[in-house]
Amino acid sequence: MSEPGTVVELPPAATPGAAPGGASGGLAHNALWQLTRARVLSFLREPEVAFWVFAFPVLMALALGIAFRSSGTPRSRIGVEEGPGADSVAAALSRSADLEVLRLSPADAEAALRRGKVAVLVRATAGGSPTLVSDPTRPESRLAQLATADALERAAGRVDVARPRLQSVVRPGSRYIDYLIPGLIGLNLLGTGMWGIGFAIANWRQQRLLRRLIATPMRRSDFLLALLLARLLWLVLEVGIILAFGALVFGTAVRGSWLAFVLVTLIGTLTFSAIGLLVAVRARSIEAVSGLMNVVQLPMWLLSGTFFSSERFPAVIQPLVQALPLTLVNNSLRAIMNESAGLATVAPAAALLAAWGLASFFAALKWFRWD
Amino acid sequence: MPELSQQSPGAGPALACRGLVKRFPKVLAVDRLDLEVRAGECFGLLGPNGAGKTTTIEILEGLNTPDAGEVNVLGQAWGRGDGSDRALRERLGIQLQEAKFQDKLSVIETVELFRSFYRRGPDPEDVIKSVQLEEKRESWVGKLSGGQRQRLSLAVALVNEPDLLFLDEPTTGLDPQSRRQLWELIAAFRSRGGTILLTTHYMEEAERLCDRVAIMDHGHVLALDTPAALIATLGADHVVEFAVDGALDLAPVERLPGVSQARREADDFALIVREPHVSIPALLAELDRQGVGLKRLATHHATLEDVFVYLTGRTLRDE
Numbered sequence: 047m048s049e050p051g052t053v054v055e056l057p058p059a060a061t062p063g064a065a066p067g068g069a070s071g072g073l074a075h076n077a078l079w080q081l082t083r084a085r086v087l088s089f090l091r092e093p094e095v096a097f098w099v100f101a102f103p104v105l106m107a108l109a110l111g112i113a114f115r116s117s118g119t120p121r122s123r124i125g126v127e128e129g130p131g132a133d134s135v136a137a138a139l140s141r142s143a144d145l146e147v148l149r150l151s152p153a154d155a156e157a158a159l160r161r162g163k164v165a166v167l168v169r170a171t172a173g174g175s176p177t178l179v180s181d182p183t184r185p186e187s188r189l190a191q192l193a194t195a196d197a198l199e200r201a202a203g204r205v206d207v208a209r210p211r212l213q214s215v216v217r218p219g220s221r222y223i224d225y226l227i228p229g230l231i232g233l234n235l236l237g238t239g240m241w242g243i244g245f246a247i248a249n250w251r252q253q254r255l256l257r258r259l260i261a262t263p264m265r266r267s268d269f270l271l272a273l274l275l276a277r278l279l280w281l282v283l284e285v286g287i288i289l290a291f292g293a294l295v296f297g298t299a300v301r302g303s304w305l306a307f308v309l310v311t312l313i314g315t316l317t318f319s320a321i322g323l324l325v326a327v328r329a330r331s332i333e334a335v336s337g338l339m340n341v342v343q344l345p346m347w348l349l350s351g352t353f354f355s356s357e358r359f360p361a362v363i364q365p366l367v368q369a370l371p372l373t374l375v376n377n378s379l380r381a382i383m384n385e386s387a388g389l390a391t392v393a394p395a396a397a398l399l400a401a402w403g404l405a406s407f408f409a410a411l412k413w414f415r416w417d
Numbered sequence: 418m419p420e421l422s423q424q425s426p427g428a429g430p431a432l433a434c435r436g437l438v439k440r441f442p443k444v445l446a447v448d449r450l451d452l453e454v455r456a457g458e459c460f461g462l463l464g465p466n467g468a469g470k471t472t473t474i475e476i477l478e479g480l481n482t483p484d485a486g487e488v489n490v491l492g493q494a495w496g497r498g499d500g501s502d503r504a505l506r507e508r509l510g511i512q513l514q515e516a517k518f519q520d521k522l523s524v525i526e527t528v529e530l531f532r533s534f535y536r537r538g539p540d541p542e543d544v545i546k547s548v549q550l551e552e553k554r555e556s557w558v559g560k561l562s563g564g565q566r567q568r569l570s571l572a573v574a575l576v577n578e579p580d581l582l583f584l585d586e587p588t589t590g591l592d593p594q595s596r597r598q599l600w601e602l603i604a605a606f607r608s609r610g611g612t613i614l615l616t617t618h619y620m621e622e623a624e625r626l627c628d629r630v631a632i633m634d635h636g637h638v639l640a641l642d643t644p645a646a647l648i649a650t651l652g653a654d655h656v657v658e659f660a661v662d663g664a665l666d667l668a669p670v671e672r673l674p675g676v677s678q679a680r681r682e683a684d685d686f687a688l689i690v691r692e693p694h695v696s697i698p699a700l701l702a703e704l705d706r707q708g709v710g711l712k713r714l715a716t717h718h719a720t721l722e723d724v725f726v727y728l729t730g731r732t733l734r735d736e
Binding site for chain 2: 074075076077079080081083084087088091092250253254255257258260261262263264417
């Protein structure tokens, strides 16, 4: 206080923990600690948020993991339309281990085929060969059609000559749940980055809390750093819960480098946080920021291969699809968890991901408004 | 709580601004405003909503930049770019209009959070005690009543034992009891030697708390003085309000003994008088002479509200 003759400071009252005139020691007087603590506490006290971050991915994994579980050999379901000769055809087909046979009245048969209840419809004709009806654009129809034809040929007396020996292997890491778990982790990192940072900032701006904060000597870097620290704490929790759930219930695992796994989730979290920050640089209301967050998230929800492979999209848009931050996270985590990839394999994707994060962060700093 | 700070005799103003202008796209919010707040006084900006009070106080707080004009707060200007803003903020207490704290944090957590931004200041527990929120110490902010929230907001503004306290509409929307409670807290800060700048549109609040008041409208100051001196500009201490059931000619009423001003407000009339016991009988006689009946008559001591009406022809409440 160097202004000449303006204020004479009297010694403050006994203030435990406050070192007079200097930086105070102890966590309680550390702004970064207090800001981080406030962020974590108010997050933990929102049950809805905790549900979306922690419970939702687990429930999702459970539902999809059960729906698409691969138990035993899959059998094709085929329908035999009632009519003359139907009995003998059905009996022949039932002997095949690959087929599950349903007897259908002519009235139901077409509908069953159309709805995908049966993959192939067999129509017996008195005396002649049966007709196989199927939709060739359905992948399961082709398989069912071949198995049906094969069973009918054998029943008619075909003798197999080549008799190749069949060997079965089930590779760990190739089931649908193995595909799904890394995608759920990626999706969660995206969601918490957007909500935990973007939504929170817009909300505080709307409530004029940001303005109240900059009316204090608080360091703005402390504020941003606290948001990130809180974010990293949840990262450990949310990724930990999904990983542990996958491992205990479905036997999924991280087969590659743990270092690479930690690095990719870390960079992914920071990048999604930076994107969340960028989305909220100016938004004055939670409605505005919610709309922006959807605009940013929707392409990644659709294209980034969380629930099915992004390779299915046309080649024209593949460069875009492959460059999306969520695609980078998902594919890297899959490579690490399921294909035993190490740091070197995922390094290019991690670098591109980091570039997204840095670009978003500096753009956010440039345009950020406190009020 | 201890004495906060003492002003040396002959020190400069705690707060001053000259030629302040702030233009928004559709309105000139602050129009060449000059103010000077002395150290140790409680200074009030009184005016209707939209008078430019909040814009003015936020410029003085360094949260808004003026389009023109100079600001000097505790001897320094904002935005010198040498880190002096932070040093200045260490010495200011600020309460923003309509600023909310996080609903899911408790009172003590909120005060501790803000305490951590300052290098010096009292213990958070003592601050909470000083605004009488000990019983709500563990309550979440979202569960507090309006009055409790305003007291928390005051506690947060006092968490660094500021030399200068800014309060923007500190009691708006509160019930009379909560309002009186806040007035006591503000008066206590003032009596410890703190300087206060507050905005309000309650004339009673300005009269009760402020050493000096600036009456603002449309971005500039209409009048500035102590509440008593402002009321004295009316030329008399009492106001007689009445309504009649016919057409009244106001000119002879204005010339009645003891009447310093007469004014028509829609169907009502108001006289500013020195001695009601002289003027009222004369008024009744005049009404008789004009042949109009008296429907209602009331008197009160002149207030800042009457000064505002006299200056603008409008009431504070109308806005």
